[in-house]
Amino acid sequence: xTIRHEMIAARPxxxxxxxxxxxxxxxxxxxxxxxxxxxxGLYLLYLLLTPTIQWAFINADWIGTTRDDxxxxxxxxxFVSARFTQFIYGLYPRGELWRVDVTFLxxxxxxxxxxxxxxxxxxxxxxxxxxxxxLFAYFMLYGGFFGLRVVETHRWGGLMLTxxxxxxxxxxxxxxxxxxxxxxxxxxxxxxxxCVVFIEFWRGVPLITVLFMASVMLPxxxxxxxxxxxxxxxxxxxxxFQSAYMAEVIRGGLQAIPRGQEEAAAALGMSYWMRMGxxxxxxxxxxxxxxxxxxxxxxxxxxxxxxxxxxFDLLGIVQAALSDSRWLGFSLEGYVFAAFMFWIFCxxxxxxxxxxxxxxxxxxxx
Amino acid sequence: xxxxxxxxxLGPKPPFxxxxxxxxxxxxLLLVAAVVVFLLxxxxxxxxxxxxxxxxxxxxxxxxxxGFGIVQSLIDYSSQxxxxxTFVVGLLNTLVVSALGILAATIIGFIxxxxxxxxxxxxxxxxxGYIEIFRNIPxxxxxxxxYFAVLRAMPSPRDSLTFGEVxxxxxxxxxxxxxxxxxxxxxxxxxxxxxxxxxIALMIWNKRRHEATGKRLPAGWISLGxxxxxxLLVLLVTGVxxxxxVPELRGFNFRGGFTVIPEFLALWLALSIYTASFIAEIxxxxxxxxxxxxxxxxxxxxxxxxxxxxxxxxxxALRVIIPPLTSQYLNLIKNSSLATAIGYPDxxxxxxxxxxxxxxxxxxxxAMTMAVYLTISLLVSMFMNWFNARVALVER
Numbered sequence: 001x002t003i004r005h006e007m008i009a010a011r012p013x014x015x016x017x018x019x020x021x022x023x024x025x026x027x028x029x030x031x032x033x034x035x036x037x038x039x040x041g042l043y044l045l046y047l048l049l050t051p052t053i054q055w056a057f058i059n060a061d062w063i064g065t066t067r068d069d070x071x072x073x074x075x076x077x078x079f080v081s082a083r084f085t086q087f088i089y090g091l092y093p094r095g096e097l098w099r100v101d102v103t104f105l106x107x108x109x110x111x112x113x114x115x116x117x118x119x120x121x122x123x124x125x126x127x128x129x130x131x132x133x134x135l136f137a138y139f140m141l142y143g144g145f146f147g148l149r150v151v152e153t154h155r156w157g158g159l160m161l162t163x164x165x166x167x168x169x170x171x172x173x174x175x176x177x178x179x180x181x182x183x184x185x186x187x188x189x190x191x192x193x194x195c196v197v198f199i200e201f202w203r204g205v206p207l208i209t210v211l212f213m214a215s216v217m218l219p220x221x222x223x224x225x226x227x228x229x230x231x232x233x234x235x236x237x238x239x240x241f242q243s244a245y246m247a248e249v250i251r252g253g254l255q256a257i258p259r260g261q262e263e264a265a266a267a268l269g270m271s272y273w274m275r276m277g278x279x280x281x282x283x284x285x286x287x288x289x290x291x292x293x294x295x296x297x298x299x300x301x302x303x304x305x306x307x308x309x310x311x312f313d314l315l316g317i318v319q320a321a322l323s324d325s326r327w328l329g330f331s332l333e334g335y336v337f338a339a340f341m342f343w344i345f346c347x348x349x350x351x352x353x354x355x356x357x358x359x360x361x362x363x364x365x366x
Numbered sequence: 367x368x369x370x371x372x373x374x375x376l377g378p379k380p381p382f383x384x385x386x387x388x389x390x391x392x393x394x395l396l397l398v399a400a401v402v403v404f405l406l407x408x409x410x411x412x413x414x415x416x417x418x419x420x421x422x423x424x425x426x427x428x429x430x431x432x433g434f435g436i437v438q439s440l441i442d443y444s445s446q447x448x449x450x451x452t453f454v455v456g457l458l459n460t461l462v463v464s465a466l467g468i469l470a471a472t473i474i475g476f477i478x479x480x481x482x483x484x485x486x487x488x489x490x491x492x493x494x495g496y497i498e499i500f501r502n503i504p505x506x507x508x509x510x511x512x513y514f515a516v517l518r519a520m521p522s523p524r525d526s527l528t529f530g531e532v533x534x535x536x537x538x539x540x541x542x543x544x545x546x547x548x549x550x551x552x553x554x555x556x557x558x559x560x561x562x563x564x565x566i567a568l569m570i571w572n573k574r575r576h577e578a579t580g581k582r583l584p585a586g587w588i589s590l591g592x593x594x595x596x597x598l599l600v601l602l603v604t605g606v607x608x609x610x611x612v613p614e615l616r617g618f619n620f621r622g623g624f625t626v627i628p629e630f631l632a633l634w635l636a637l638s639i640y641t642a643s644f645i646a647e648i649x650x651x652x653x654x655x656x657x658x659x660x661x662x663x664x665x666x667x668x669x670x671x672x673x674x675x676x677x678x679x680x681x682x683a684l685r686v687i688i689p690p691l692t693s694q695y696l697n698l699i700k701n702s703s704l705a706t707a708i709g710y711p712d713x714x715x716x717x718x719x720x721x722x723x724x725x726x727x728x729x730x731x732x733a734m735t736m737a738v739y740l741t742i743s744l745l746v747s748m749f750m751n752w753f754n755a756r757v758a759l760v761e762r
Contacts, residue, residue, distance in 0.1 A: 027487035034486050041488040190394040194401070204743035205736045206700035212718050213736075216728045220415045221408045301504040308707055315507050322514070331515045339503045339511070346502035 056336070067326060079330040080337045083321050087337070090157020090312055096149060100160050103140045107133065107167070115352060117359070134171055137164075153231040157312035159341060165238060165303040165313065170296055172239035177246025182276060184251055195247070202244035207302050210237045215309040234306050242299050249291040253284030287360065293353035297346050304342075314338055412729070419726070427725045428453070434720055436711045438627050449721050456713035457738060463633055463712065464699040470638035471698060472691075475645025482650050493646065500643040506704050508640055513632035513708045520628075523619050532612050534620060540631055541613035544624035548607040554597050561596040565589035629710035633702065641698045645691065652687035653679070684757050692750035696743050703739075713738060 016022055028038040059074025062081075070076035080087070089097055110129045113119050141164070144150045156164065183195035202210070214237030218228055228236075257280050265275040285292075307316030318334045321327065382388045416423060428450035435445045439455040440462065481493035500508070518537065521527070526536035534541040569585050576582040613623030656679050664678040705712035706719050713735060722731040 027485070030485065037484070037486045037489050041486070041492050044492065045488075188390045188394050191397060194397065201740065204740040206703040206714070206739055208703045208706065208714055209718060209732065209735050209739065212714075212722075213732050216722065217732060220412045220728065222415075223411050224414050224418055297502075301502075304504040304506040305704070307506075315504065315510070319510065331510075331519075335507060335511045335515055339507055342504055342507065343499070343502045347498060350502065 070330075075333050075336070076330055077333065079321075079327055079333050083327075086158060086321065087314065087317055087341075088159045090161055090317055091155040092151060092157070092160065093149070093155065096143075096151060099140045099143070099148065099151075103137050104160070104163065106136065107163075130171060130174075134168070137167075153229055156231065158317045159314045161306075161311065162300070162303050162313040162315075165234065165306060166296070166300045168235050169238040169242050169299050169303070172235065173242035173246045173295075173299075174292075176239065176243035177250055178281065180243060180247035181250035181254055184247065185254055199244045199247050202241050203248070207238075207241050207305055208308060210241045211305055211309050213237065230309070230311065234309065234311055238299070238303070238306075242295065245295050245298070246292070249288055249295055250284060252291065253288035254280065256287055257283050289360070290353040290357045293349055293356070297349050297353075300345060300349070301342065314341060421726050423727075423729065425730055427727050427730070430725070432721070432724075434724070436716055438630065438711055449725065452721055453713070453717050453734065456711060456716040459710070459716075460699075460702055460705075460712040460714075460738075463630060463637070463705065463710070464702045467634055467637040467641065467698050467702065468695050470634070471641035471645055471694070474638060474642035476649055478642060479646035479649025479653070482646060483653060497643045497646050500639055501647075505636060505640045505701055506707060508636040509632055509704055509708055512635045513628065517628040517632050523615060526615075526620075532610075534613060534615075536620075537628070538619060538625075539628045540626040541620045542624045542626065543610040543612045544622070546609045546611050548609070551604075551607045553600050553604060557597045557600040558593070561592040565592050568592075627710070629705070629708050632708055633705050633710045633712075637698055637701060641694055641701075644694050644697075648687055648690045648694065649683075652683040655686045656682050681757060685754075688750060688754045688757065692747055692754075695750070696746055699742055699746070700739060 016025070029035045055074045057074075059072050061070045061072050061074070061076045061078055063069065064078040065082055066078075067076075069078050085094070085097075089100055092100060107129075110125060110133060113125045114122065114129065119125075139145050139148070141156070142151060142153070180195050180199055183191050184199065186192050186195075211234065214233040215230065218233050218236065222228060261283070262275055262280055265279040270278070303313055304315040306313050307319065312320060315338050318338045322331050322334050382392075429448050431445075432447055432449050432452045433445050436443055436452070436455055438459060440458045441451075441455060443451060443455050478493045478496055481489050482497070484490050484493070517539075520535060520537040523534075523536045523538055526534040526541075528534050532543050565585075565588075568583075568589060572583050572585040611622045611624075613620040613625075660678055660682065661674060664674040669677070702712055703714040706715035709715065718731055718735045722728060725731070
């Protein structure tokens with residue numbers, strides 16, 4: 001029997017299991033089929049990326065103010081930079097742009113406060129965002145108070161209008177959605193069937209017909225002589241449509257709360273609204289934040305449809321700029337810019353919702 | 367000695383606003399009253415407005431002559447046709463683009479979804495890149511991109527892109543050879559029908575025999591053979607009664623063949639690519655939802671890999687996949703209404719657009735359009751619920 005008295009010195013790991021080469025072998029070339037797919041993927045990447053990079057960066061024009069500055073065969077970003085203010089603010093008066101900036105910086109600060117988990121006073125900030133901010137935004141954007149000039153809604157446009165539509169749609173849809181979700185789970189048969197019909201109706205029709213309805217039929221529903229602003233019509237259509245989707249998301253959250261929670265609250269003698277408002281809804285809404293963010297993303301993308309009823313959101317104003325006779329033939333640049341803007345917003349929101357999902361799921365994860 | 371009081375005689379009867387049942391009744395009556403008042407208000411206003419504008423209500427306008435042309439129609443249509451026929455043409459166009467979109471989106475979505483789970487790092491990254499890009503860009507923007515930036519920028523018919531000199535792509539659309547059926551071709555669909563009936567009979571017989579004796583035939587392969595083979599056999603026996611009408615450049619445009627208009631192509635591409643990115647995520651989550659132990663247990667039973675997939679993984683994954691897949695199909699059908707933005711003659715475009723503008727019958731037109739989408743939604747969800755119920759887990 002032999003006993004070794006000293007430790008064996010650590011040896012380097014086998015060369016074929018660590019390092020970039022081994023990683024390549026394990027993930028890209030583990031077999032003939034895998035290698036084939038890797039090569040196919042590389043070829044696809046080459047086919048897609050080379051012309052894109054050539055067009056968007058290498059052969060592109062960046063500096064200038066007019067069409068004549070676009071002399072190379074690549075993209076002409078001059079078109080975008082010349083129109084940038086319009087794409088962001090629409091036809092908002094040039095001297096008043098600071099009002100839009102202040103409004104959106106405030107909004108961004110509020111949202112950032114809500115989104116970062118470490119910051120305190122969440123409840124008050126949420127209340128401010130949902131109640132105080134809309135009023136503030138209305139005064140700032142529309143004006144007519146505190147010596148601010150009135151800016152008619154037909155001058156609103158671009159990214160600003162897209163954000164306004166999305167935020168108003170969301171803030172409007174959330175309370176209606178909560179009421180509909182509660183109604184759908186109610187034991188009162190008439191209330192329940194009313195909510196079911198309402199939800200299924202709005203979910204069953206395309207948003208575009210809802211917008212058509214809002215723009216064509218809403219004026220018919222109003223007393224003779226009363227006219228509704230076109231933007232308000234779009235708000236009403238979008239809010240009704242979105243509240244049905246919101247209701248279903250919240251219903252999912254309500255169903256996930258164990259019945260015992262509500263029974264325990266009832267045992268303490270709480271009334272229906274106390275049970276819902278203090279016990280069930282806070283838990284359901286917290287659980288459903290990712291779902292709500294997803295609804296918001298789809299609402300954000302859906303706001304583009306308002307251009308069909310004649311409002312100039314970001315896509316609408318890009319589309320309008322493309323038909324300008326001084327700038328014909330730059331549709332690709334316009335669409336790439338608009339797509340990039342939408343993509344940034346939607347992608348960061350979806351990443352945030354995935355982060356929340358991971359964060360909120362720790363409780364029942366193995 | 368104590369007398370147990372009965373539940374309802376605990377005390378004096380509560381006042382009616384504390385009685386749950388009565389309160390519920392009152393609340394519901396209030397709701398009904400509010401809805402009725404609201405509807406009466408709207409209807410009254412609408413009647414006054416319609417009278418002021420001199421619009422008569424009713425569906426009589428459907429028999430009037432439409433007076434406008436439509437670039438693509440599956441049934442005979444001319445500008446002399448009625449608005450009723452316009453409605454049918456639009457409806458059929460919506461159904462065509464939706465059906466083909468669902469088909470393409472499902473195929474792309476399954477491929478991308480499976481590719482995202484590939485052990486090959488590059489393929490998985492490419493698939494997730496596809497999903498992240500197309501999911502986060504508005505559909506309308508994608509439709510515009512395909513239509514205005516790609517298909518409208520195609521060369522003129524003279525310089526068409528060709529695919530083997532039989533198919534041509536240019537600014538006017540995609541020109542494909544069209545099959546012309548000669549007499550005797552009717553036998554082939556007949557053979558196809560016979561093969562399907564025979565396959566179903568074989569399946570039923572095979573299942574009964576399997577339950578009774580434990581023996582089973584490879585019925586799937588036999589059915590496939592029947593369904594493909596029998597029509598093919600008939601085709602050969604009858605001497606291939608099909609000729610192809612290949613499009614040819616004559617003058618400024620192509621003649622003959624089958625034309626796919628660019629509006630259709632743009633809408634179909636955008637719908638399929640956009641929806642496929644959502645379907646891919648659904649497929650991925652469906653497959654990931656199957657515990658790995660299921661696969662291991664099946665392997666422990668020494669099932670071969672293809673049976674592990676077919677009998678264990680896929681049937682369970684389908685349960686997770688089908689409900690969200692249904693919503694995606696419904697979304698695709700509803701999203702096909704964006705056709706109106708590029709002028710593909712779907713229901714919304716020709717009916718809620720042109721017809722509404724010409725007749726002013728806003729209420730009837732919007733109501734009919736919405737009714738169509740509601741009906742489609744209900745039919746598709748009924749079918750998918752039926753299918754879902756068939757594959758759902760039976761819990762005790």
